[in-house]
Amino acid sequence: MNGTAPSRSHSPHRLALLGSTGSIGTQTLEVLARLGTASPRVVALAAGGSRLDLLARQAIIWEVPVLAVSGGGEDLAEQFRRILSAMAAELGRPDPVTTILTGPHAATMAVEAAELGAQDIVVNGITGSVGLLPTLAALRSGARLALANKESLVVGGALVREAVIRPGQIVPVDSEHSAIAQALASGRHEKGLTSPVISGLSEVRRLVLTASGGPFRGRNRAQLTGISAAAALNHPTWDMGPVVTINSSTLINKGLELIEAHLLFDVAPEQIDVVVHPQSIIHSMVEFTDGATIAQASPPDMRLPIALGLTWPERPDLSGLVVSNDWREPVSWTFEPLDGEAFPAVDLARGAVAASATHPAVLNAANEQAVAAFLGGGIEWLDIVEIDEAVVGEHEGLASPSLDDVLAVETWARTRADELIAARNGGTHL
Structure with missing residues (x-):
C-alpha cells in the first residue's frame, strides 16, 4: 500500500471507507496520507474477500477499529483475524483490537457500527448496486457521503434523494460529476442533491458530460465484432477496475453517469449531452443561460475528485501527489460527437431514466x-x-x-x- 498513515494528532473527524481494497479505496488512502494532520481518522474499512492481505495491511497501518468483509460467516471472520495477526507481526505492530463484520450486509453494518455524525465522512467506493444499502446507511447517519458508487444512485434514485438529511450532504467523486459540481460554482444552480441551498433557482442551460470514447473510439458497428476481454480492458487514458473499464468500453458507463447527473443536479435528461473528448483532460462542462461554458480541466487522476470529496468545498494542497496540466508545452484537445449507432448505450440510459x-x-x-x-x-x-x-x-x-x-x-x-x-x-x- 502506498503512503503512510498520518500522525495520531490529525483531525477529530472520522471516516468510513467502503471498497477500501479497490481502485477508489486505495487512492483514497493515498490522499489521506497526503492530507497529513488534516486527515480524518479512519474508523471503518469495508471490502470484498478477494484481497484480505491488503485489507489487513490497511487495517494495521491505519489502526482501524471496525472492519467488514462481504460474504462468508464465522469461518471467514476467524480466517481474517489470523491474517490480521500475521500482518501485525510482519509490520512490527501489536495485535489489533478490532470488530470484524462479515456477510452480504457487512459494509452497511460497518457504517452503522462506526457511529458517524454530521462532521464525519463516508467514502463509498464499492462497485455495483450492492452499494445502495451502504449509501442509504451513510445518509441516515448524517455524515457527508463522498459518492463514487454511481450504481447506488442509479438503482435507488428516489430512495437516495429521500434519504438525504441536509442540502449538500452528497459530494460526487466520479470525475465527471465532480467537474460539474466545480463548474456550477461559477453560476447559480440552487437545486439538486449537491447544492447547499434548495430554492429552485438556476442559470444552467445544459450539462455536458465528456467521454474518452474508450478503446474502440472511431469504430463503426461492423468493426465491433469479435472483441476480446483483454482489448476491452485496455482503456486508453484511465486506470480503473475491470467492471468500470468494460462499462467504459461500451459507453454504458457514460449512460449511467447521465442518469447520475440527472439525479444529482436535478437537470432534465434531455438537457444533458455527451461529447467524446479522447484526451480526458476536460472532465465535464456546464453551459449557462448567457451562453458561457465553464469546463474543469486536469490530468486523468481520480485522486483529485477523491480529495475534493473529502474536503469540499475547500481545495486541499495535492502538490507531489497529483500532477497539474503543463501550460508551457503545446497541447491540443479535441471533441467529437458521440456515434449513437455504434455505441447505443447512452441513448438506452436516457430512455430508461425517462421511462x-x-x-x-x-x-x-x-x-x-x-x-x-x-x-x-x-x-x-x-x-x-x-x-x-x-x-x-x-x-x-x-x-x-x-x-x-x-x-x-x-x-x-x-x-x-x-x-x-x-x-x-x-x-x-x-
Whole structure:
C-alpha cells in the first residue's frame, strides 16, 4: 500500500471507507496520507474477500477499529483475524483490537457500527448496486457521503434523494460529476442533491458530460465484432477496475453517469449531452443561460475528485501527489460527437431514466450480469448492450418504488438477463 498513515494528532473527524481494497479505496488512502494532520481518522474499512492481505495491511497501518468483509460467516471472520495477526507481526505492530463484520450486509453494518455524525465522512467506493444499502446507511447517519458508487444512485434514485438529511450532504467523486459540481460554482444552480441551498433557482442551460470514447473510439458497428476481454480492458487514458473499464468500453458507463447527473443536479435528461473528448483532460462542462461554458480541466487522476470529496468545498494542497496540466508545452484537445449507432448505450440510459423510476435499476442489474458473462467468456462484447436493451424493453416500470420494490425488480432483471445470456451462450439469440 502506498503512503503512510498520518500522525495520531490529525483531525477529530472520522471516516468510513467502503471498497477500501479497490481502485477508489486505495487512492483514497493515498490522499489521506497526503492530507497529513488534516486527515480524518479512519474508523471503518469495508471490502470484498478477494484481497484480505491488503485489507489487513490497511487495517494495521491505519489502526482501524471496525472492519467488514462481504460474504462468508464465522469461518471467514476467524480466517481474517489470523491474517490480521500475521500482518501485525510482519509490520512490527501489536495485535489489533478490532470488530470484524462479515456477510452480504457487512459494509452497511460497518457504517452503522462506526457511529458517524454530521462532521464525519463516508467514502463509498464499492462497485455495483450492492452499494445502495451502504449509501442509504451513510445518509441516515448524517455524515457527508463522498459518492463514487454511481450504481447506488442509479438503482435507488428516489430512495437516495429521500434519504438525504441536509442540502449538500452528497459530494460526487466520479470525475465527471465532480467537474460539474466545480463548474456550477461559477453560476447559480440552487437545486439538486449537491447544492447547499434548495430554492429552485438556476442559470444552467445544459450539462455536458465528456467521454474518452474508450478503446474502440472511431469504430463503426461492423468493426465491433469479435472483441476480446483483454482489448476491452485496455482503456486508453484511465486506470480503473475491470467492471468500470468494460462499462467504459461500451459507453454504458457514460449512460449511467447521465442518469447520475440527472439525479444529482436535478437537470432534465434531455438537457444533458455527451461529447467524446479522447484526451480526458476536460472532465465535464456546464453551459449557462448567457451562453458561457465553464469546463474543469486536469490530468486523468481520480485522486483529485477523491480529495475534493473529502474536503469540499475547500481545495486541499495535492502538490507531489497529483500532477497539474503543463501550460508551457503545446497541447491540443479535441471533441467529437458521440456515434449513437455504434455505441447505443447512452441513448438506452436516457430512455430508461425517462421511462420510470425502476427502469434505471433494471438497466444496471442486467448490465452487471452481462459484463460478468462477457468477462467469463460466456457472451460477445456486442451482446452486453443488446441484452441490456432487451431486459429494459420488457420491464413495465413502477412510479414510486419502495426499497423492496427496487430489490425485487433488480432480482427479476438479473434472472431475465441470465436467461438471455444462457440462450446466447448456447447459440440462440432471443
